[in-house]
Amino acid sequence: MTDRVMSSGYMQWAKTHLQAQFNLASSGLEPYPLAKLPVKIEDLELTGPSFYGYEPLQKALAKKCGVSSDCVVAAAGTAMANHLAMAATLKHGDEVLIEQPAYELLASTAQYLGADVRRFVRSFDNGFRLDPDEIARQTSTRTRLIVLTNLHNPSSALVQNETLKQVGEIARRVGALVLVDEVYLDALFEDAPATAFHLGEEFITTNSLTKVYGLSGLRCGWILAEPSLAKKMWYLNDLFGVIPAHAAERLSCIALENLDEIAAHARRLFETNKHLLNAFFKSRDDLDWTPHKFGTVSFPRLKKGNVDSLCTLLAEKYETSIVPGKFFDMPQHFRIGIGCETATLTEGLARLGKALIAINGRRYSKSSGSGD
Numbered sequence: 001m002t003d004r005v006m007s008s009g010y011m012q013w014a015k016t017h018l019q020a021q022f023n024l025a026s027s028g029l030e031p032y033p034l035a036k037l038p039v040k041i042e043d044l045e046l047t048g049p050s051f052y053g054y055e056p057l058q059k060a061l062a063k064k065c066g067v068s069s070d071c072v073v074a075a076a077g078t079a080m081a082n083h084l085a086m087a088a089t090l091k092h093g094d095e096v097l098i099e100q101p102a103y104e105l106l107a108s109t110a111q112y113l114g115a116d117v118r119r120f121v122r123s124f125d126n127g128f129r130l131d132p133d134e135i136a137r138q139t140s141t142r143t144r145l146i147v148l149t150n151l152h153n154p155s156s157a158l159v160q161n162e163t164l165k166q167v168g169e170i171a172r173r174v175g176a177l178v179l180v181d182e183v184y185l186d187a188l189f190e191d192a193p194a195t196a197f198h199l200g201e202e203f204i205t206t207n208s209l210t211k212v213y214g215l216s217g218l219r220c221g222w223i224l225a226e227p228s229l230a231k232k233m234w235y236l237n238d239l240f241g242v243i244p245a246h247a248a249e250r251l252s253c254i255a256l257e258n259l260d261e262i263a264a265h266a267r268r269l270f271e272t273n274k275h276l277l278n279a280f281f282k283s284r285d286d287l288d289w290t291p292h293k294f295g296t297v298s299f300p301r302l303k304k305g306n307v308d309s310l311c312t313l314l315a316e317k318y319e320t321s322i323v324p325g326k327f328f329d330m331p332q333h334f335r336i337g338i339g340c341e342t343a344t345l346t347e348g349l350a351r352l353g354k355a356l357i358a359i360n361g362r363r364y365s366k367s368s369g370s371g372d
Ligand SMILES: Cc1ncc(COP(=O)(O)O)c(C=O)c1O
Pocket: 027, 076, 077, 078, 079, 080, 103, 149, 153, 181, 183, 207, 208, 209, 210, 211, 216, 221
């Protein structure tokens, strides 16, 4: 038997390498400051009536998602939401089918739980599109859970409802469930489809206010599941987190009341930054890329040269961070996040351009970068 996975290599890297001056590695929006939330000290309390949920927060999340409160399980971020969702649906030895490339914690959490992890491929040449035929090919009668992200991390590709329904069909045929991590879906703002939870009883979804709204510190995450499964998750959470920090629950309610304003700020920033990223891509012939349409991250491929060397040079000489593709098992790619301040992105991309020139030893840029 292989050793049980007891840690996440990606999280260890992220917690120690993300904090460059020009941070293009983060997949979320720059932090939304507490000072911009209309909070009075009387709105807060340290301890309160939070048992299997804090009722005002349960109601606010249920309203946002268009579901009844008994389908909502609050969790410490989407990370814990995914953990709870998997822990409640997988037994040791169960087969779980996870997209490839994927956010590393999805696979390591399933492995920690003793699941037999299988992968289905989303290919770069196909725009990282979700291909139901590929999922059907990789599904077996032992498959208990199919796991995907929408929008996709690392590419931001969107999965349409029609495709999700086909995945639900495949899952139903073998008695499996589908877990859709929707932490990036709100980056479509008013164009965002409703949560996949509404597509059928096979679907469990997870989300949080972390990435799109810059509210990571609240750890306001949630799972949507049918009520009996939701109850199982609440009881399981007694073994993990017991109860959340009540002040964070109160602040989350205030954030949800003001979400339109927070979203407007986020939308403006992502829109501006998207154009900068696409202009950068167009200026280069050392990268394979697809135009960035929406979402917080992009996943180009380096045509020639070593991505780890690029990341090291970029960090050490240019104080800029990106995520090496090896954490997504695609070592020729890297992930760029565009949720930082526009000035940071502008300078970070300029520095990335210089590092790209330096590692390839010649000037690849079509623009007139100085190439030091
Ligand atoms: C797909 C995906 N799910 C979950 C998370 C964790 O989100 P949270 O900060 O809400 O726990 C991340 C973080 O990068 C992610 O990319």
